[in-house]
Amino acid sequence: MSAVQLTGTMTAPEDRAEAVRAAMPEHIRLSREEPGCVFFELRETDPGVFEVSELFLNRAAFDAHQARTRASDWFRVTGDLPRDYDVADL
Numbered sequence: 001m002s003a004v005q006l007t008g009t010m011t012a013p014e015d016r017a018e019a020v021r022a023a024m025p026e027h028i029r030l031s032r033e034e035p036g037c038v039f040f041e042l043r044e045t046d047p048g049v050f051e052v053s054e055l056f057l058n059r060a061a062f063d064a065h066q067a068r069t070r071a072s073d074w075f076r077v078t079g080d081l082p083r084d085y086d087v088a089d090l
Helices: 014-033 059-070 073-078
Strands: 004-011 037-046 049-056 083-089
Touching: 004 059, 014 037, 014 049, 014 059, 014 073, 049 059, 059 073
Parallel strands: none
Antiparallel strands: 004 049, 004 083, 037 049
């Protein structure tokens, strides 16, 4: 099985950016603790622009991360925000 890498950005309008910032630490912590997480970085590069880079050992670990995320407070805060992500099997 090959590793899976996700990179890209998520954009929040000014009126929602603070809620995203508040939810980030827990989302980062939980993501980094997941089995199969090799690397997880989430940072604000410009006001309201959040860059993500993540690497999981395999597709199963990546899919489990996606499922956990969709059931989280992070998704409640960010689920409808525009994302521009690339996902690659390495």
